[in-house]
Amino acid sequence: MELKNKKLSMDEFLRIREEVLKQWPTGEGIDLEANVAFLKQVPEHKSFPAKLRWAKENGITLAQPRAGVALIDEHIQLLNFLHTEGGADLLPSTIDSYTRQNKYNECERGITESRREGRSLLNGFPGVNHGVHGCRKVFESVNLPLQARHGTPDARLLSEIIHAAGWTSNEGGGISYNIPYAKKVSLEKTITDWQYCDRLVGYYEEQGISINREPFGPLTGTLVPPSMSNAVAIIEALLAAEQGVKNITVGYGQCGNLVQDVAAIRALEDQCNEYLIASGYNNVYLTTVFHQWMGGFPQDESKAFGVISLGAIAASLAGATKVIVKTPHEAYGVPTKEANAQGIRATKMVLNLLQEQKMPLSIQQINESRMIKAETQCIIDKVLELGDGDLAIGTVRAFEAGVLDIPFAPSVYNAGKMMPARDNDGAIRYLDFGNVPFSDEIKEFNRNKLEERAMYEHREVDFKMTIDDVYAVSKGNLIGRPETETDAAKSIKKYLYKTE
Amino acid sequence: MELKNKKLSMDEFLRIREEVLKQWPTGEGIDLEANVAFLKQVPEHKSFPAKLRWAKENGITLAQPRAGVALIDEHIQLLNFLHTEGGADLLPSTIDSYTRQNKYNECERGITESRREGRSLLNGFPGVNHGVHGCRKVFESVNLPLQARHGTPDARLLSEIIHAAGWTSNEGGGISYNIPYAKKVSLEKTITDWQYCDRLVGYYEEQGISINREPFGPLTGTLVPPSMSNAVAIIEALLAAEQGVKNITVGYGQCGNLVQDVAAIRALEDQCNEYLIASGYNNVYLTTVFHQWMGGFPQDESKAFGVISLGAIAASLAGATKVIVKTPHEAYGVPTKEANAQGIRATKMVLNLLQEQKMPLSIQQINESRMIKAETQCIIDKVLELGDGDLAIGTVRAFEAGVLDIPFAPSVYNAGKMMPARDNDGAIRYLDFGNVPFSDEIKEFNRNKLEERAMYEHREVDFKMTIDDVYAVSKGNLIGRPETETDAAKSIKKYLYKTE
Amino acid sequence: MTNTVVLGVIGADCHAVGNKILDYAFSKAGFNVVNIGVLSSQEEFINAAEETGAKAMIISSLYGHGEIDCRGLREKCDEAGLDDMLLYVGGNLVVGKHDWEEVKEKFLAMGFNRVYPPGADPEQGIRDLRDDLKLPKPE
Amino acid sequence: MTNTVVLGVIGADCHAVGNKILDYAFSKAGFNVVNIGVLSSQEEFINAAEETGAKAMIISSLYGHGEIDCRGLREKCDEAGLDDMLLYVGGNLVVGKHDWEEVKEKFLAMGFNRVYPPGADPEQGIRDLRDDLKLPKPE
Numbered sequence A, B: 001m002e003l004k005n006k007k008l009s010m011d012e013f014l015r016i017r018e019e020v021l022k023q024w025p026t027g028e029g030i031d032l033e034a035n036v037a038f039l040k041q042v043p044e045h046k047s048f049p050a051k052l053r054w055a056k057e058n059g060i061t062l063a064q065p066r067a068g069v070a071l072i073d074e075h076i077q078l079l080n081f082l083h084t085e086g087g088a089d090l091l092p093s094t095i096d097s098y099t100r101q102n103k104y105n106e107c108e109r110g111i112t113e114s115r116r117e118g119r120s121l122l123n124g125f126p127g128v129n130h131g132v133h134g135c136r137k138v139f140e141s142v143n144l145p146l147q148a149r150h151g152t153p154d155a156r157l158l159s160e161i162i163h164a165a166g167w168t169s170n171e172g173g174g175i176s177y178n179i180p181y182a183k184k185v186s187l188e189k190t191i192t193d194w195q196y197c198d199r200l201v202g203y204y205e206e207q208g209i210s211i212n213r214e215p216f217g218p219l220t221g222t223l224v225p226p227s228m229s230n231a232v233a234i235i236e237a238l239l240a241a242e243q244g245v246k247n248i249t250v251g252y253g254q255c256g257n258l259v260q261d262v263a264a265i266r267a268l269e270d271q272c273n274e275y276l277i278a279s280g281y282n283n284v285y286l287t288t289v290f291h292q293w294m295g296g297f298p299q300d301e302s303k304a305f306g307v308i309s310l311g312a313i314a315a316s317l318a319g320a321t322k323v324i325v326k327t328p329h330e331a332y333g334v335p336t337k338e339a340n341a342q343g344i345r346a347t348k349m350v351l352n353l354l355q356e357q358k359m360p361l362s363i364q365q366i367n368e369s370r371m372i373k374a375e376t377q378c379i380i381d382k383v384l385e386l387g388d389g390d391l392a393i394g395t396v397r398a399f400e401a402g403v404l405d406i407p408f409a410p411s412v413y414n415a416g417k418m419m420p421a422r423d424n425d426g427a428i429r430y431l432d433f434g435n436v437p438f439s440d441e442i443k444e445f446n447r448n449k450l451e452e453r454a455m456y457e458h459r460e461v462d463f464k465m466t467i468d469d470v471y472a473v474s475k476g477n478l479i480g481r482p483e484t485e486t487d488a489a490k491s492i493k494k495y496l497y498k499t500e
Numbered sequence C, D: 001m002t003n004t005v006v007l008g009v010i011g012a013d014c015h016a017v018g019n020k021i022l023d024y025a026f027s028k029a030g031f032n033v034v035n036i037g038v039l040s041s042q043e044e045f046i047n048a049a050e051e052t053g054a055k056a057m058i059i060s061s062l063y064g065h066g067e068i069d070c071r072g073l074r075e076k077c078d079e080a081g082l083d084d085m086l087l088y089v090g091g092n093l094v095v096g097k098h099d100w101e102e103v104k105e106k107f108l109a110m111g112f113n114r115v116y117p118p119g120a121d122p123e124q125g126i127r128d129l130r131d132d133l134k135l136p137k138p139e
């Protein structure tokens, strides 16, 4: 089948579906019509789209953790704990890494070993292996909307299973669940496979059942310039809308510069709405998700609380519809349920304190927002041009050409030529443009910003900056200042480390 | 002696001094000239004024904890722990409550019992009982500038001792260490006594030794409207300057509304500088201190981290010179050194992340700032009028008249007629003006703001709002919304608490 | 009067916020509140009880010296002939975050009738006092 | 070559950032880095070592399945005749925050020569590898 950004016909969809359901025994017998009946019974307070709409209309930012363990009962316990002890507003089921690679045999092994050892040896919930039956048990045992969060290039069977089970949201997309998560899976394949996932949601929409879809905004979580992740999010939203998805949450991972963060997520919502309408998708209900810092965390738990809280503040001031919460264990490993609840409680405290407050508009924010939109448009225009008007084809060609280019991505289909770094205020800029097609004005803006920093730090603008920035937050700073003595550093040392 | 805002002559000062040094045996033999020689040796990295200046010039916000225990060695251990494990930039010695009431006999008992039980039975460091010798031991055993933080209406002997020991900063003032801390001590007495403390610093200044003075900004820490605490801070700065103090840090306690917080502390610095210069005190080096939330804390430690981090963020975005740090134990009791260090680490993480960032100017902030300044000026103008031009006399009369009026203060010399409450955005406004002399425009502004909230909450503007607001933060919110069902609450419940 | 209580903050403690709110809450609940305020000594509590015939003392200690400040109060009450005086105490009773059960035991052993943990709801104290004084439940 | 190392992230693990930085660091330190990247199986590590004559494998596992993924690697090396292969492993080796000493013991028992805790500095690995390969210290 040839890749094209075009709604799958029901016939095509059903043809593919037959194959999909055979991928693992639990696929057998999943019945769309029976699911429709089941999904119609989902009470409003367990519907993802309903709760998002309520939050958006009331100006509330919801908090959602990540969480998943190997076994069903433990998973249910975990989720209910995060609801009652953490105060989570929305529940996840983070899917394990074998499932993400469709290695269901290894999942089976992980499940067995977890049972034997009495602790989870999988880093998430193996939804496919547990099947509709297991996933429904989870759905019926919790009292909040449920979403699958994963990183699965081919999530077709998983999507069939979770939606059949009453989970009313699915994270992912053909770009965002490929480039950061896979090494050798082609974009043709993942875009096609995610068209299927979207078409499934579109089918349910046609039956009057609203299901939410969320492109994964932060990508590699590591110094992705806002315009690059926004471009990807908008493309995935458009691809989803084409398949009939009507409830979309576009996401963004915290950069750390408050003005840039607020500007970025506001620009994302505006611009995505503009593109949706311009493309004729008029009935999409769009919301936003802000991810607390997605890069390397500091090991110290108190410092982690600082990072978490700053993320909550940015999310709240930006007016994001929901925020994805990190935990004080982030630098170590999958959090205990207690550590997970701690992250949510710190976050909710901040959200409550700021509930009535938004970031007041400033010149800085207006300028930043304008710049992000201009950059994003350059990228998307070029994608469309490369695809001769077809967004799906354009996306594949744009990655080939390095027009779309995600820093630190593992995929061989990603050029990896673009390099980011922070400017002197901590905002993320383009250090090396690679083949990202920016106007001269934009290039100059980015260069000047980085030159400013380089001058301040008495060094050259180069890859060493990027590396220093990768480490910075985990070492307790936003900007990776060089360790050689700057005047400021000298001056600090004079006061702090001098001994008599 | 008659109260007057006039620099004490050296003779008067020395006459009073004789009496002061007799208050407790450790006062004996404190020799000003010998102290000058000692203070000249204080290395720059242990000088409070030097470090504040460095921070201000480099746009850095310093973090300072509160801490103090009964015994010298334990106190030194505690302070060094907060330096090395917490990363504190400035060190405190929080003085115990008996010392604050000049009950040195009870301190002696507390010291003895603490020794016996092997834990501190005093809530702070009894500086007077330990004397110059003990305080110097502390000074010599730490490697950062030291400040006494207390709440002592008559701190003359304490001030003599700590400065003689090389502690280069002293918190307090004739208003701020009386009204929130005492019940029956007259303002005449405390203003006079603090003129002495300031004159002592002025004396050292004359000898070329710079010592920092810090009026206690947050007062009762409980819903104090910014203009009221700013007015008090400015008055105390002016009273200190008259006695020859040249290095002053004016303070402010976090309200919780970010725009108001940033506007308030920026207004405080500007307006205080204006008043200093208008009064002819041209050489005062002014810095600011932002106190993390001073009211009741939530008991949950994760939530406390959220409150702490939001405070750090406000301090940093406002560009305060230093921030006073709370701890996750706040709601329970004097923190362990570990909990104290946790608070500092979370704070410093946030300060580091935001180091290069300031709150961008917005219309909202400009308006808020203008309003705070206008209110503050109304108050100070009236104080001067009441004192026939004398600030000290005016202050006494202003408290009698309820022109200066601190909510929830224990002092019988405080009118207690003014009542504050939060508006619908969480900013603190005047609910009942009492006798605070505002223009009609200002009154209308405050009333409208509270009406807005009342309408939203379907209730009257009354004292119940104030009470609800007192509890709010400890219960996990900024604004004390009524527990009766508002539409929003109903709507929330519908989603969150519904069971099938 | 059966429903008169002496309210105050003991010792060198200046924390006034909780005191004002307790005053408000107990008064609204129908008690006759004699509020001697912050920074009150054991003697001031006893004098106020003697003068007003109060049946209970609602004592707060926030600042950490509660242990030292409260010691001997029961004995002083007995000496003054205030035999069945109900002694309630609450706040942040000791220095630091401690195991609550231990703190409670310590104060019960000192002769207090009821001991409340940090941030206790005044309504709980009111309910308990109604019980202990055998007052009718409010309609 | 004595200074050839195979670098990669084992299992179904896609964490690429650390890998790119390790590549940069080991290359800069003078090693000949054969980077097989993320999502690499035990077989791919062994094949790469056989093909290049590498003396060490620098293995990362971030995502928590390290325990399952690394089991049997030493035995497979032995079978392949890669007898003195130095096996280094680091990252977030197990699911969750665990006592580090236990984790380390577990991997040493599995036949690894060096095991590094979360967030270990690549420079430490480089110093250790120089020692283990008896390479001269850099001037």
Ligand code: B12
Residues within 6 Å of the ligand: A066, A094, A096, A097, A100, A123, A124, A151, A180, A181, A219, A220, A221, A222, A294, A295, A296, A297, A298, A329, A330, A331, A332, A333, A334, A335, A408, A409, A410, A470, D012, D013, D014, D015, D016, D017, D018, D019, D021, D022, D058, D059, D060, D061, D062, D063, D064, D065, D088, D089, D090, D091, D092, D093, D094, D095, D096, D097, D116, D117, D118, D119, D120, D121, D122, D124, D125, D126
């Ligand atoms: C960024 C990130 C991601 C990105 C990765 C993008 C990409 N493709 O690279 C995204 C968002 C895609 C992602 C996905 C997932 N992640 Co992730 N991720 C992180 C995070 C935040 C930072 C990792 C990073 O880049 N660090 C920066 C680099 C420079 O450091 P590093 O990786 O630690 O490597 C350095 C050192 O460890 C050392 N080192 C490493 N190996 C070796 C070996 C030797 C011999 C030596 C000497 C040194 C050494 O040197 C390296 C360079 O300095 C970490 C948590 C953290 N550390 O804060 C979680 C974390 C690694 N992820 C985790 C998990 C579970 C996942 C997911 C399964 C899903 C989930 N729960 O969200 C998926 C994985 C899917 C898959 N198939 O692998 C867990 C692992 C849990 C565990 N071990 O118990 C972590 C710890 C988060 C957590 N606490 O839950 N993740």
Ligand code: B12
Residues within 6 Å of the ligand: B066, B094, B096, B097, B100, B123, B124, B151, B180, B181, B219, B220, B221, B222, B294, B295, B296, B297, B298, B329, B330, B331, B332, B333, B334, B335, B408, B409, B410, B470, C012, C013, C014, C015, C016, C017, C018, C019, C021, C022, C058, C059, C060, C061, C062, C063, C064, C065, C088, C089, C090, C091, C092, C093, C094, C095, C096, C097, C116, C117, C118, C119, C120, C121, C122, C124, C125, C126
């Ligand atoms: C505001 C505050 C201040 C203000 C007080 C202003 C004033 N004059 O009122 C200022 C800044 C001046 C201040 C000063 C000091 N404070 Co203070 N302060 C607080 C804080 C943050 C809130 C207190 C408050 O107002 N809460 C709100 C009210 C409504 O609650 P509440 O006081 O707990 O009272 C309620 C309940 O406890 C209950 N209750 C109380 N008593 C009783 C009795 C009965 C019978 C019942 C049923 C119920 C009951 O009902 C009340 C009403 O709801 C607390 C910490 C916290 N709680 O978050 C520290 C705290 C009480 N302070 C503390 C200390 C140590 C001090 C100082 C010694 C200095 C210092 N280290 O900074 C000085 C005290 C000087 C002195 N001589 O007393 C410590 C006490 C430590 C301990 N016990 O181990 C605390 C716990 C902070 C801490 N963790 O270190 N403080």
